[in-house]
Amino acid sequence: MIEAKNLTKDYGTFRAADSVSFTVEKGDILGFLGPNGAGKSTTMKMLTGFLTPTEGTGAIGGHDIRENPLEAKRLFGYLPESGPLYQEMTVHEFLTFIAEMRGYHEREAKEAVIKRAVEVCHLKEVRNQTIETLSKGYRQRVGLAQAVLHDPPCLILDEPTDGLDPNQKREVRKLIASMAKQKAIVLSTHILEEVDAMCTRIIIIANGKVIVDSTPSAIREKHPGKSLEDIFCDLTQSGNGR
Numbered sequence: 001m002i003e004a005k006n007l008t009k010d011y012g013t014f015r016a017a018d019s020v021s022f023t024v025e026k027g028d029i030l031g032f033l034g035p036n037g038a039g040k041s042t043t044m045k046m047l048t049g050f051l052t053p054t055e056g057t058g059a060i061g062g063h064d065i066r067e068n069p070l071e072a073k074r075l076f077g078y079l080p081e082s083g084p085l086y087q088e089m090t091v092h093e094f095l096t097f098i099a100e101m102r103g104y105h106e107r108e109a110k111e112a113v114i115k116r117a118v119e120v121c122h123l124k125e126v127r128n129q130t131i132e133t134l135s136k137g138y139r140q141r142v143g144l145a146q147a148v149l150h151d152p153p154c155l156i157l158d159e160p161t162d163g164l165d166p167n168q169k170r171e172v173r174k175l176i177a178s179m180a181k182q183k184a185i186v187l188s189t190h191i192l193e194e195v196d197a198m199c200t201r202i203i204i205i206a207n208g209k210v211i212v213d214s215t216p217s218a219i220r221e222k223h224p225g226k227s228l229e230d231i232f233c234d235l236t237q238s239g240n241g242r
Contacts, residue, residue, distance in 0.1 A: 001025055001184035002076070002154050006056035007046045009039075016042040018208040019056065024184045024201075026153065029176070031199030032188040035236050039208040040188045041081055044158045047186070048078045060154055076154040077147030081162065081188075087132035091123055091142055094131060098146045113149055121145040121175060137168030144175060155185045161194060173197055192228050206236040 002024040009017045017039040024030045034040050045051035047058040049065040049072065058065040063072040086094055095114045104110040118127055121141045126134060131142060140160065147155060160176065161169040169191075176185065177198055189195065195202055196216060204212035212219065212235060216228070223231045 001061055002030075002047070002156070002186060003059045004043065004047055004056070005058070007043055007053050007058060008055040009042050009046060009051065010054040015208050017046065017053075020205065020208075020210055021056075022203055022210070022213060024154075024186055026184050027181055028201060029180050029185045029187055029199045031195035031202045032186055032205065033190065033192070033195055033202055033232065034205035035190060038205045038236070040190075040205060041158055042208075043205070044080075044156060044186070044188050048076065048156055049073065050080075074150070075152055076156055077150070077152045079143045079147045079155075079157045079160055081158040085131050085139060085142060088130060090130050091118070091127045091134075091145075094142065095145060095149060098149055102150050104150075113151070116151070117145040117149045120148060120179070122171075135168070137164050137171060140164060140168070140172055141175070144172070148179065153183055155179065155183050157185065158188045159190075160187065161189070161191065169194070192232055196228055204232065204235055211235055 004020055004022050007017055007020040008015065020039070020043050022030065032040055042051065046053045047065065049069050060072040061075040063075065065072045089097065092114065095117060096110065099110045099113055104113055118124055121144050123141055123145055126138055131139060134142070144160070157176065161172050164172065173194065176187070179185070187199065199216065201215055202212065202219060203210055219231060220228070
């Protein structure tokens with residue numbers, strides 16, 4: 001469903017992402033893990049077509065993001081690290097705007113997709129509040145709602161719980177996990193407990209390169225007696241997966 005193939009991005013002489021490759025299928029939650037500045041957001045932006053790679057390709061549902069951007073973008077929902085929420089709008093107004101941008105102009109169809117997104121993301125009680133009055137946890141739910149509005153088979157989520165308190169993190173994680181059976185999900189994060197709580201597979205990236213691509217249990221088996229935090233620190237500081 002989601003494929004990155006040798007995605008590479010150079011800024012002058014600096015290589016932010018270096019031949020990043022992975023695939024994600026329906027039912028998978030891929031934890032894309034790395035320290036700040038490792039190349040996670042750069043890769044996500046290339047995969048979603050918001051950034052042109054120096055080399056390599058990204059595809060969603062078999063559609064190349066550069067060659068067939070409209071077809072590819074119909075198949076995924078994207079939550080960027082800092083979601084573009086219009087603070088003065090109510091939740092319903094914002095989702096109406098997104099629905100119209102997605103091509104839902106007929107009233108009944110538009111209201112149907114908004115209603116479903118509100119229900120899925122548990123926003124009913126705040127749908128008529130302005131976004132600026134919401135807690136950060138609820139604003140993050142609104143960001144997720146715009147990503148799932150058109151019920152895409154793929155979700156690409158960049159730091160979805162960043163800055164949330166423990167209760168808010170738990171709620172957002174439960175929400176993402178509830179969608180996993182029907183979708184292919186890439187979850188970019190630097191929060192280890194998030195990976196442990198949700199992900200079926202982990203990629204660790206350091207200095208722009210993939211150094212680990214495995215399951216959480218297999219990683220632990222390879223490094224007996226160590227916590228995931230210790231393993232992560234060892235691998236990212238050494239810069240290799242050995």
